[in-house]
Amino acid sequence: MIELSAQLRPITGRQNEQIRKQGLIPAILYGHKVRNLALSVEAYQFDKVYQEAGESTLVKLKISGSQEKEKSAKKGAAPGGKERIVLIYKVAKGPVTDKPIHIDFYQVKMDEPITTEVPLVFVGESPAVKELDGVLVKSIQSLEIEALPANLPHQLEIDVSSLKTFDDNIYIKDLKLPAGVKTEAQPDEVIASVIPPRTKAELEELEKAPEEKIEEVEIAEREKAGEEIKEEVKEEGGEKATEPSEKESAKERNSKGGNE
Secondary structure (H helix, E strand, C coil): CEEEEEEECCCCHHHHHHHHHCCEEEEEEEECCEEEEEEEEEHHHHHHHHHHHCCCCCEEEEEECHHHHHHHHHCCCCHHHHEEEEEEEEEEECCCCCCEEEEEEEECCCCCCEEEEEEEEEECCCHHHHCCCCEEEECCCEEEEEECHHHCCCCEEEEHHHCCCCCCEEEHHHCCCCCCCECCCCCCCEEEEEECCCCHHHHHHHHCCCCCCHHHHHHHHHHHHHHHHHHHHHHCCCHHHHHHHHHHHHHHHHHHHHHC
């Protein structure tokens, strides 16, 4: 089983940025009837484990820290109580760097089934692609499954060699799931298919730059603006419609007064 080291950390979020500057990633461990633990893991070590395990492979989390020892002692746990069997349940990434900034670990119980997403890996070669120049379409990239932790597959392989024509499809019902694994996905949901290549005319049409006349665009924008003003006037009870006439009346009065 893949192993990952973790350390207990203060629960306050104010120190998370400082933790990240030290090359660590803040994390939380939780589970069914499990007390939450605030942790941190080394970024470079987590990256290696995450690439290998993904979110569907069990990981042995080895926790260090005085608080964990105290809790284990209070509960009368065995010396190995600091090791938790977990799934990497969720990884939050920074919007700019796309690097992990927070991790959720879910502690599993080996005798309780869990539901998780498993990636689909497409293998083999489709005759419809190779011989007919078709394009392989992968309708789904992962599948939600339910299984006991020990039966969780790391991934599911999809052999596309059965796609010989453009009329062939691979459905959920065609999957051969491992023993002890099931899914609630619709049996007739398409996993993969092959579509015909684009014709010369279609490719030429795609290459054409959209031609828009500036005058037509300006007219359309003015018409749209006019409609928006009308709508605003209706909503405001015609207040805007009366404003110009009131201003004109004022001007007329001022003009007459000036002439007199």
